[in-house]
Amino acid sequence: xxxxxxxxxxxxxxxxxxxxxxxxMLSTMCERGPDSAGFAIYGAAEDGRTKITxxxxxxKTDFAKLQATLAKDKKVGxxxxxxxxHAVLSIPSDKLDDIKTLLADEFPSIRTMATGENIEIYxxxxxxxxxxxxxxxxxxxxxxxxxxxxxxxxxxVTTLGAHPFSTGADECLVHNGSLSNHASLRxxxxxxxxxxxxxxxTEVAAxxxxxxxxxxxxxxxALEKSLDDLDGFFNFVVGxxxxxxxxxxPIACKPAVMAETDDxxxxxxxxxALAGLPGIDKAKVWEPEPATVYFWQR
Amino acid sequence: MQQLIGxxxxxxxxxKSPLRELNEELHRQKDGSNExxxxxxxxxxxxxxxxxxxxPIKVDVLGSVGYYCAGMNKKATVTVHGxxxxxxxxxxxxxxxxxKGDASQYAGATGHGGLLVIEGNASxxxxxxxxxxxxxxxxxxxxxxxxMAQSGHLVVLGDAGDALGDSIYEAKLFVRGKVKxxxxxxxxxxxxxxxxxxxxxxxxGAGIKDAKTSEFRRYGSARKLYNFNIDNADAx
Numbered sequence: 123x124x125x126x127x128x129x130x131x132x133x134x135x136x137x138x139x140x141x142x143x144x145x146x147m148l149s150t151m152c153e154r155g156p157d158s159a160g161f162a163i164y165g166a167a168e169d170g171r172t173k174i175t176x177x178x179x180x181x182k183t184d185f186a187k188l189q190a191t192l193a194k195d196k197k198v199g200x201x202x203x204x205x206x207x208h209a210v211l212s213i214p215s216d217k218l219d220d221i222k223t224l225l226a227d228e229f230p231s232i233r234t235m236a237t238g239e240n241i242e243i244y245x246x247x248x249x250x251x252x253x254x255x256x257x258x259x260x261x262x263x264x265x266x267x268x269x270x271x272x273x274x275x276x277x278x279v280t281t282l283g284a285h286p287f288s289t290g291a292d293e294c295l296v297h298n299g300s301l302s303n304h305a306s307l308r309x310x311x312x313x314x315x316x317x318x319x320x321x322x323x324t325e326v327a328a329x330x331x332x333x334x335x336x337x338x339x340x341x342x343x344a345l346e347k348s349l350d351d352l353d354g355f356f357n358f359v360v361g362x363x364x365x366x367x368x369x370x371x372p373i374a375c376k377p378a379v380m381a382e383t384d385d386x387x388x389x390x391x392x393x394x395a396l397a398g399l400p401g402i403d404k405a406k407v408w409e410p411e412p413a414t415v416y417f418w419q420r
Numbered sequence: 421m422q423q424l425i426g427x428x429x430x431x432x433x434x435x436k437s438p439l440r441e442l443n444e445e446l447h448r449q450k451d452g453s454n455e456x457x458x459x460x461x462x463x464x465x466x467x468x469x470x471x472x473x474x475x476p477i478k479v480d481v482l483g484s485v486g487y488y489c490a491g492m493n494k495k496a497t498v499t500v501h502g503x504x505x506x507x508x509x510x511x512x513x514x515x516x517x518x519x520k521g522d523a524s525q526y527a528g529a530t531g532h533g534g535l536l537v538i539e540g541n542a543s544x545x546x547x548x549x550x551x552x553x554x555x556x557x558x559x560x561x562x563x564x565x566x567x568m569a570q571s572g573h574l575v576v577l578g579d580a581g582d583a584l585g586d587s588i589y590e591a592k593l594f595v596r597g598k599v600k601x602x603x604x605x606x607x608x609x610x611x612x613x614x615x616x617x618x619x620x621x622x623x624x625g626a627g628i629k630d631a632k633t634s635e636f637r638r639y640g641s642a643r644k645l646y647n648f649n650i651d652n653a654d655a656x
Contacts, residue, residue, distance in 0.1 A: 374544055374563075377506055377524065393465030393484050393505060407484075407503060409524055409543050412563065 124285075124298040125151025125250075125271040126378075128359045128389035129399075130366050130418050136385060141262030143399065145254045148269040150394045152250045155271030158284035159253040160245025162294040162361050165264040167239040172215045175235040175242045176225075177281065181207045184232050191228065206256045207281075208235065208244050215239075233282065233319070238292030240264070240363055245284035265420070268361045268389075270296040276304070276323040283320055287328035290335060292363040297324040298376045298391060299355030307351070327352060331360070345369045345415045359389055365419030374412035381405040387418045428455050435462035439469065449475040451495075465505065470498050473515070490517045493534060509536045512553055525562070528555045531572065537626045544581065547574045550591055556626035566593055567603065575622050577631055585639055589646055593639040594619050596631060605645035609638045 127147035131137060144161065178184040185204050188211075192200040200221070201212040213221050218237070225232055236243035244257040250271040254260070270285035277283050286294035301307075304323035307330060312318070316329045330351065334344035341362055348358075349372065357376040360367040368389055370378055381388045381396045383405045390396045396407070410416055432442045442460065449455060458479040463469055465486040470479050473496035481489070484502030491510040500508075503521030512531040519527075522540035529545065531553025538546075541559035545567060552572045560578035567583070569591030579597035586603020592615070593606075602608075611619075616633040623631055 374525070379505075379524070392486055393503065394486055395465075397464035397484070407521075409522065412544065 123154045123273040125154030125391045125395070126296050126298050126357060126359050126389060127151060127269045127391070127395045128267070128361075128366055128368075130266040130387045131385065132387070132420075133385050137265060138263045140264045140267055141258075142260045144267045144269055145259040146398050147388070147390065147395045148254055148259070148271065149251045150398070151269075151271045151391060154391055155273045156249055157274055157279045158245065158247045158272045158281070159250035159270060160243065160272075160284045160286055160296075161254070161257075161259060161267055161269035162236065162241055162243045162286045162288075162296075163259075163262050163264045163267040164240040164292075164361065164363065165242060165262065168212065170215055171212050172218050172237065172239060173242060174211045174213070174218075174221065174225075174237050175244070176209045176211055176232050177207055177235050177245075178209075178232045179207070179281070180231060181209070184229060185209050188229060188232065191224070205244070205258065207246060208257065210242055234288075236286075236288040236294065238363065241288075241292045241294060241361070243286055243288060243294060245270075245286065246281055247279055247284065266361065266366055268294065268296055268359050268366060270298075275300050277321045280320070283322050285324060286361070287322075287325050289328040289332045289360070292361075293332075293341070294361045295324065295328040295331065296359050297327060298357045299371070301327060301352055301354035301356065303353040323354075327356065327358065341367060342415055342417060349413050357391070362419070365417065367418075368410055368416040369414070370410055370412050372413040378410050379407065380410055380416075381407045429457040429459065430455050431459045431461065433461040434464070434466060434469075439466055442469070443471060446470060446473050446477070446479065446496075449473075449477050451475055453477060463500075463502070467505070470496070473498070476515075484521065493517055503540065504538075509534075509553075512536060522559070523557075528553050531555070533572075535622075535625055541578065547572075547591070550574065554622055554625070556622055556628070558626075558628065560597070563600075564603070566591055566606075569593070573618065573622055575619065575626075575636075577628070585641075587645055588639075588641045590641060592618070594622075594636040595639065596636050599637075599639070602639065605642045606639055607642045609640045611636065611638050 203210045246253045285296040301323040304326040331344045356371045460481045463483040463485045467487040469489045471491045474494045476495045479498045481500045486505040488507045490498040493515045494513040495515045497516045499518040504519045504523045506524045508527045509517040510529045512534045514534040516535045518537045523538045523542040525543045526545040527542045528536040529548045536555045538557045542557045542561045544562035546561040546565040548567045550569045550572045554573045556575040563581035566585045568587045570589040574593045576595045580599045582601045583603035585606030619633045
């Protein structure tokens, strides 16, 4: 099954409410995906700096060690903010490659969930409302956010199997459905140099989009092309620095409903996810068409 | 509580009481019940609202509903003053279900009887495997509608999506707007006097006064697929 929620705010004055609104939307989708949950939130950027969201199964020791290592070199100017099993590492953008090397060489148990100027990704195994609470989603602010509740079908219930999957700097993907050609597509992508962390079908879709964009397509074109190359059931919601996109497979079995007002654009697997949004009674509410790419950006 | 002439109006607030209590109350109603009018508040996209009714009562749901609203309906008239999620009036037996807004996928699926009126649009698979239900959609319908439809009528005042009536049996389809494509073994058929008459009754039942039966085209089975004949193997 799985549940997806997404919220894109049109008015800056609503940004402090983003986390609270998204966490309420996410809580309505628990039954659709009780085994794990995650969300990507696009917050304020700091000039010349990049955020890396990290995760570790032994967060306490790993992040303390990382903090100590970073403190040795004050010139780097790194800031580490720990949130439960995750941490956001803010660094000057020109130090990104050095930090990536450091993490790969000295911190193999720390995983990178997302990299970008705005994006932060948090995901864990557990009941969605509990996961949202652990990371204090309700108090986060930002311009737009995407959440996912997972009922695993194609791969194991693990932190890395939860969504969103990061597809590139400031980009992420969540998926409701199951792909049937993920194994063969994965082999093609591996042959072309793409790397995988899990056996998950959604990671193949995320990697596919990254691969297409490396070939020079923009995200919209990559999503259009995915309709030819991906086989199976899918509703994808994709986050970018500027906004979010939605695409459904041509058969469109997986449910989706959208709402738009002067204040926001919202996505939900069901209307229940939208029912608590302010002004929903007057919103334009519709079901996105199959095999059609939708995009909202500022 | 509001007293109507000869009938008691009951209001049930889903923000205050659980869905199961509502459905149990509604199932308790029998023919001739004096609690014939019901109003349901705060549906908020909830699932299986007013499912399995079996009495000639009237239920008004004030808001949008989720999956399977008014499924298996018998005798009752259920009106949703909002939009409906997937599977509205699924397997309806008799009675009437009216959706004031849009309906999601497989509206009226496998319905045996009764009338389903969707005042907005219906999405994919509307009337899939219908077995005698009448469905009237004022707006458009999505792809794969009336797939394997066995009997009953599907009336669409707007347009129909891809593969209308794929593998259809003996259901009759009337479309006023454009049909994007017809499914396997579904063809356009002539509108004979009995079809105008049947369509006219359906429009009247759905409260539609501004549509003429002459504006519609009729579609149905070419009867080449389900009476399988090896000479027609090329058609697959």
